[in-house]
Amino acid sequence: MKLAITSGGLVLLKEMRHLLPPSEQKIADYILANPQDIVTMTVSELGDVSQTSGAAVTRLCKSLQLKGFQELKLRINGDLGRKLEITTRDIQPNEPVATTIQKVTEHAVHTLLETAELIDPKQLECAVDAIVKAKNIHFFGVGASGIAAIDAQQKFLRIHKASTVSTDLHMGATIMANVDVDDVVVGISFSGSTFEVGKILELAQANGATTISLTKFGQTPISQISDIQLHTSPAKEANLRSGATSSRLAQLHVMDILFMSVASKQFDTTITYLDATREAIDEIRNETFMKRKKLAGR
Template sequence: MKEIFGTAGAAGAAGTPGTSGKPGGLPGVTPPAPAALAAKVRTLAPSMTRSMQRVAEAVAADPAGCAALTVTGLAELTGTSEATVVRTSRLLGYPGYRDLRLALAGLAAQQQSGRSPAVTADIAVDDPIADVVAKLAYDEQQTLADTAAGLDMAQLSAAVSALAAARRIDIYGVGASGLVAQDLTQKLLRIGLIAHAHSDPHLAVTNAVQLRAKDVAVAITHSGSTGDVIEPLRVAFERGATTVAITGRPDGPVSQYADHILTTSTARESELRPAAMSSRTSQLLVVDCLFIGVAQRTYETAAPALSASYEALAHRHTPRNSGTTSRR
C-alpha cells in the first residue's frame, strides 16, 4: 500500500456480531483473546445483572485465582449460581466456562510478565497537572488497546466492504458521538464518497426514508440505547440499507437493527472524566480503521480524490496574487 494512506493495524479477536435477523449477518464468533477479556468485562459489566456483574468483577480482579476454580467454586465465591457463571462466560464471548478459564490463565500469565499493567487511580481534584497528563495518557492508551483487541475483524471487514460499495452513506450521532459522525463523514467525502452526518433526529429520519439496498447507514452510540440514533437506523434497516453500529454496548437496543456491530471500549468513567470523553477515543479509532479500509478498497479512485482535496486546501491557505483570475 502506498504511503498516502499510511498503515493501519489491529490486534485481536472477536467482538459480538450483529444479532438481527436481516440477511447478511456473519455466523460464528471467535472467543476473545486473553488480552481482550479485561476490555470485554469493562465494556459489558454496566449492562449485566448484578449477579453477573459479581462474576465479571471477580474474574477481572483476580484472573489467576479464578482460573484455578471450577464453575462450582466460582459460583460459591461470588454468591451466584453455576448457571450465572456460564451465562456470564457466554456474554463475555466464550462458548462455556472452560474456555473462560483458559483465557483467565492466559491473562494472569500476561500480568505476571508485566505486559498487562495495573490500572491507574482515578483523577482527583487536587492532582498536579503532571499526574493528570500521566493518568489520561495511560487511560487513552488502554482504551485504544482494548478497542483494538476487541474488534471483530470479520465484522470490520464486512462494514468496510459495504461502505466501499455504497451509493450513499448516512451517519447518525448526537452529542460527542455526533462529533465522531462528522469526522467519519469528512474523511469519506475526501476520498470521493457521498456521505452525510445527521445530528438532528428529524432530519436523520427523513433522510433514512430515502435509503435503499445499495446504501449504508452508520449509527454511533456508546450506550447503544440513544433513541435519536436508533430510530433513523431502524428506518434505514427496514428500507433495506446495510446498517452498521459503532457502540460500547453490543447487547444494547441498537444491535436489533445493525447488520454489523463494531464494539468500542471505554476508559473508566470518573467525576472529572465523563463517558462522553473516554468513549470518543475508541470511536475515533474505529472510524480511522473504517476509513483506511475503505481507502484501500477504493484506492484507484480514492487516491486522486484525496490528492485533489489536499491541493484544494493548500491553495486555500496560499495568498493569492492581486488581480482577477480567469477560469480555464
C-alpha cells in the same frame, strides 16, 4: 501478519456476565475474583473450583466469542501483566499540570488499547465490505458522538465516498426517508441507548439500508437492532470527564480503523482520490495566500 489480541479477557467477562446463563456466570465470578489462579488451570480444574463443569467452561468461551479456554487464559494473563488500575479520579483544585497530564493521558491510552481488544474483526470486515459496496454512507450521532460522526463523514468524502452527516433527529429523519438498499447508515452512541440514534437506525432499516452501530462493548438497545456491531471500550468517565473525552477518543479511533480498512481494500483508487483532494486544497490555499499578499501590498 495478523495481530494477536493478548489481553482484554477481564473486560469481556465483566461486560458479558449479565447475559450469561447461571453456570457460566459462576465461572465468570470465580475468574473475576481469582484471575491469577486460572492462568495455570485446565478446563476441568476450573470447572471443579467453580462448582460447574468443564463443559460449562467451554460454553463460556463460546459465549465470549473466543476460540477456546487457551485464548481466554492468554487474554487474562495479558491483563495481569498490564497496569489495569488506571485512575478515573477527576482533577483536583489547583492540581499540578503534570499530574493532570498523567491522569488524562493514562486514561486515554487505556481506553484506546481496550477498544482495540474489543473490536470484532469479523464485524469490522462486514462493515468494510458494506461501505465499499455502498452508494451512500450516512453518519448520525448526537452530543459528543456527533463529533465522531462529523469526522468520519469528512474522511470518507476525501476518498470519493458519497456521505452525509447529521446530529439532529429531524434532519436525520429527512435523510433516512430517502435511503435505500444501496445505502449504509452508521449510528454512533457510547451508551448504546440514545433515543435519537436508535430511531434513525429503525428508519434506515425500514427502507432497507444496512445499519452499523458503534456503541460501548456489550449488548445495548442500539447494537441489538443494527445489522453490524462495532464497539469501543466501556470504560466509564469520571465526573469532570462526563463530556466524553475518553469515549470520544475511542469512537474516533474505531472510525479511523474503519476508514483505513476501507482505504486498504480499495488502495489504488483511494490514493488517486486523496491526491486529487490534496491538490484541490493546496490550490485554494495558494490562491488565498496570493490574495492576502496582494491586499497587504496595497
